[in-house]
Amino acid sequence: MRGLHQRLGWPGAVSLALILIAFGMALLAPWVAPFPDQGAGAPSIATKFLPPSADHLLGTDHLGRDMVSRVIYGARVSLSSGLLIVAFSLLIGLPVGVLAGYFGGWLDEGLMRITDVFLAFPALLLAVLMAAALGPGLLNSIVAVAVTWWPWYARMARAEVLALRGQPYVEAAQLMGVGHPRIILRHILPAAVRPLSVQAALDVGPALLTASALSFLGLGVLPPTADWGQMVDAGRKFFPERWWYSAAPGMAVFILALAFSVLGDALRDRAGGRRDGSA
Amino acid sequence: MNRRDLLISAGLAPLALQALSRWSVAEAQDGSRIFTLANPTGFPDLDPSTSFSNDGLVLANVYESLTRYVPGTTEAPASVAPLLAESWQATDGGKTWTFTLRKGVRFHDGTELTAEAVKGSIERTMKIGGGAAFIWSAVTAITAPDPLTVVFSLSTAQPLDLIASAGFAGWIISPAAQAQDNAWFNAGQDGGTGPFRIDSYEPGQRVIASRFADHWGGTPEGGFDTAVFEVVEDSVLAQSMIESGNADWTYSLPFDNLEAMKANPDLQVVANPSFENLFALLNTRRAPLDRPRVRQALALAFPYDDVITAGTAGLGTRSRGIVPPGIWGHDPEAPMVMTDLEAARALLAEEGLADSGLELTLTYVTSDALEALAGELWKANLETLGITLTLQPMAWEAMWDLSKADPAQAQDILLLYWWATYVTPYDYLFNLFHSEETPTFNLAYYSNPAFDRLIDEAAALSGTDRAKAEDMFKAAQRMMIEDAPAVFILDKPNVHILRSDVKGYADNPAYGHVVFVNDLSR
Numbered sequence: 001m002r003g004l005h006q007r008l009g010w011p012g013a014v015s016l017a018l019i020l021i022a023f024g025m026a027l028l029a030p031w032v033a034p035f036p037d038q039g040a041g042a043p044s045i046a047t048k049f050l051p052p053s054a055d056h057l058l059g060t061d062h063l064g065r066d067m068v069s070r071v072i073y074g075a076r077v078s079l080s081s082g083l084l085i086v087a088f089s090l091l092i093g094l095p096v097g098v099l100a101g102y103f104g105g106w107l108d109e110g111l112m113r114i115t116d117v118f119l120a121f122p123a124l125l126l127a128v129l130m131a132a133a134l135g136p137g138l139l140n141s142i143v144a145v146a147v148t149w150w151p152w153y154a155r156m157a158r159a160e161v162l163a164l165r166g167q168p169y170v171e172a173a174q175l176m177g178v179g180h181p182r183i184i185l186r187h188i189l190p191a192a193v194r195p196l197s198v199q200a201a202l203d204v205g206p207a208l209l210t211a212s213a214l215s216f217l218g219l220g221v222l223p224p225t226a227d228w229g230q231m232v233d234a235g236r237k238f239f240p241e242r243w244w245y246s247a248a249p250g251m252a253v254f255i256l257a258l259a260f261s262v263l264g265d266a267l268r269d270r271a272g273g274r275r276d277g278s279a
Numbered sequence: 280m281n282r283r284d285l286l287i288s289a290g291l292a293p294l295a296l297q298a299l300s301r302w303s304v305a306e307a308q309d310g311s312r313i314f315t316l317a318n319p320t321g322f323p324d325l326d327p328s329t330s331f332s333n334d335g336l337v338l339a340n341v342y343e344s345l346t347r348y349v350p351g352t353t354e355a356p357a358s359v360a361p362l363l364a365e366s367w368q369a370t371d372g373g374k375t376w377t378f379t380l381r382k383g384v385r386f387h388d389g390t391e392l393t394a395e396a397v398k399g400s401i402e403r404t405m406k407i408g409g410g411a412a413f414i415w416s417a418v419t420a421i422t423a424p425d426p427l428t429v430v431f432s433l434s435t436a437q438p439l440d441l442i443a444s445a446g447f448a449g450w451i452i453s454p455a456a457q458a459q460d461n462a463w464f465n466a467g468q469d470g471g472t473g474p475f476r477i478d479s480y481e482p483g484q485r486v487i488a489s490r491f492a493d494h495w496g497g498t499p500e501g502g503f504d505t506a507v508f509e510v511v512e513d514s515v516l517a518q519s520m521i522e523s524g525n526a527d528w529t530y531s532l533p534f535d536n537l538e539a540m541k542a543n544p545d546l547q548v549v550a551n552p553s554f555e556n557l558f559a560l561l562n563t564r565r566a567p568l569d570r571p572r573v574r575q576a577l578a579l580a581f582p583y584d585d586v587i588t589a590g591t592a593g594l595g596t597r598s599r600g601i602v603p604p605g606i607w608g609h610d611p612e613a614p615m616v617m618t619d620l621e622a623a624r625a626l627l628a629e630e631g632l633a634d635s636g637l638e639l640t641l642t643y644v645t646s647d648a649l650e651a652l653a654g655e656l657w658k659a660n661l662e663t664l665g666i667t668l669t670l671q672p673m674a675w676e677a678m679w680d681l682s683k684a685d686p687a688q689a690q691d692i693l694l695l696y697w698w699a700t701y702v703t704p705y706d707y708l709f710n711l712f713h714s715e716e717t718p719t720f721n722l723a724y725y726s727n728p729a730f731d732r733l734i735d736e737a738a739a740l741s742g743t744d745r746a747k748a749e750d751m752f753k754a755a756q757r758m759m760i761e762d763a764p765a766v767f768i769l770d771k772p773n774v775h776i777l778r779s780d781v782k783g784y785a786d787n788p789a790y791g792h793v794v795f796v797n798d799l800s801r
Binding site for chain 2: 062136223242
C-alpha cells in the first residue's frame, strides 16, 4: 500500500481501494448483503418504507426491501454494465481504428467518416434513442451506450497506429515481406493496446454513469433487478419524506463515479510525469 | 473524456427548461382567475367523435352532451340530469326516444344549437365508427321534426338518456365543425357549446382554454376565466407544481405521499370510490394460458391484499368481477379469488406444469407505480411456483402496438385500467371480453359465443327488464371469474388533489379522470 500511495497519491490510492471494495461487494453480494433475497428482488411488505435503523442501515424501499442489500446488488448491475460497455466499445472501436490507421487511404476516410457520424450526435441523446428503439433490458442498454462509446476508441486507436506505422521496426517488417495480418497482430496491436487499456479501465466510471442515466430514465434493467439509476428514479417519487430511498443509490453512484475520476487523474498525472522525464 | 459528463448534464437540461416554461403561462395573467390542471398523460385525440382516452378531460369542458349522469348519494339515487336536452321521453317500449333541446344555446362559432346539429353530431360519430361510437349501436335513425326536437329510433330498447350522458362519443358538435376532419380538431380547434373554448393546443405540452362568454349557463360567481390543461407526465413534477401552487388540480400521485399532502394546509385531498378498476388480461390464445385451469392458478397466485396495502396505501378495494360497485349490475356476492399458493401449485401440477420452468411476459405502462408494484409482487409469488414472470414496462403506445400483434406473438399478460364509457355493466363486459375480429380492448383475445350471447341479450333487455338484465350481467361476470380470462385485482379509489382555495369540487365517478372546471371557483 505504501508503494501504491506514493505512486498514485493518497486520493488515487483511496479511490482505487473504493473501486476494489465495490467490485468485491458486487462479486460477493449473496454473502455480503444482509438480506440477499431482498437484494435480488424478493418483496417484504411488512417492512415497507422503514427509515434507516440498526436493522436496515439505509432504510427500506417501497416493497420493504433492505436498501443496503439493494445497493450491493445494484453494484453488480452497475459495474458489469460499465465493464461490458467498455468491452463492447473496444470490440468495435479497436478494429476500426487499427484498420483505418494502418491502411490509410480510402478505407481510413470511409471508416473515420462513419465514426464522425456517430460522434456528431450528443452521446446521451443517441444512447437514449438507441435504448428506446431496442426496448428496456440490461443487455439492450449496454449495447445502446456502447454504440455511442466506440468512436472514441476508434479515434484513439487510429492515432496510436498512425504513429506506430512509421516506426522503423514496422517498416522493416513490411520490407521483409511480412503479411499485413501478421504485422497488425504482432507488431502494431500490442503497442497500441497499452495506452488504450488504461483509458478503457478509467472509462468504466463514466460508462457506468451513462448506464445509470439510462436506467434512471426507465431504459435500463427490468424490475426487480436492483440498479442504482432505476432506484434513484423510483425513490424520487417519495422524496423528500423518504429521502433514503433515492439517497442511498445516489451516493453509491456518486462515490464510485468520483473514485474512477480521481483515480483517472492520478494515473494521468503519473503517466504525464514519466513521459516528460523520458522525452 | 470529460466531454461526455458534460453531455450527460446537457441532456438533462431540457427537462428543467420544460418545467420552467410551464410557469410562464401562469405568470402572464392574473393567476387567481386561471385554473391549471396537471394531467399525467397527453391528450391523444381531441376529435369529439373519436376521443376515447384521457382527452376526455379537455373535451368535457369544451363540449356538452344531451344529458349528464348524476351519481347517487345517501339522500338520492343516481339519476340522469338535463344538459343540452331539457327533457326527454321514451315511447314504443323504450325503442323511440324524443329529446327536447334547451333554448338559446350557442356554439363557440356563434351558431345556434338545433336538432339538425344534434342529428349531424351523432351521425358523424356513428359514421366514423371509432372510439366509443359503439354506444350508439342500437340507433337505426335520427330525425329532427322541429328545430328543438330530436327523435332517435332504436333497434332494441335501450336507456338512451343514460347512453347520451357518456363521457365519450356523446358530444354535440357545431355544423361547421362537423364537416371538418380529425386533423382539424387536433390542431387545437373546437366546435362545442361548453363553458370553455380551446385557444391553443401544443401536443404533448398543454391545451389552453378560455371562458366562452355566451355560454347558456352564464358565468358562475368567482368562476375561472382560463383553464390550462398541462401535460405533466412526471409525478414528481406534478406534485411539486400542486404543492407550490403552480397547478390547482392533479391526480395519479403516489398513494404513499397522500398522508403528507393531507397534512398540508394548502392542499385538499379528495378520495372517493371510482368506477375504475385494475385487472390483468391473460392471453387466452397462447399456450399454456389457453387452458382455464392454468389461468385460475395465476389468479390464485396473485397477491391481492399486499398490492392493496403496499400499492394504494389501503385505499383500494378488492374487485368482485369486472363491474365495480356503484354501477348497476355490480355483483356484491360474486366469489372473490383469494391468494392461495398451495391451491395454485396443485392446479398447475394437475395441468402437468409443476415446476415446469414456465416463462411468461407481463406488460404494463412504464410510469405507473401501482402496476409496477403489482407486477413485482406477483412475480415473487409465481417464482415460488417455478414460473418466471418477466416484467416488461413499456410506453403506452408501444404496449398498445404489441397487444395488437398476432395473439401468438403478443404479451402473455397485460395490466389495464378500465372506467365506464357510460354507466352500464355492458360497457365493461363488452369492451373487455366480447369476441372481436380485430381486438381493441379485448386484449385477453377471449372468445366465448355463449358469453357473447348472454351479454348481448342482457344489453337488449336493459331498457325494458332491468332486473332480468342485471341477473344476466351478474351471471356473465361469474362466468368470467370461473373461466379467468382476467385476474380481477382492485377497484381504484379516485384521489384528486386540489389547492385548498378551490371551491365547489365534487367528484363524478361516471366521468373518470375528468373535472368540470365550470363548477369551481376560487
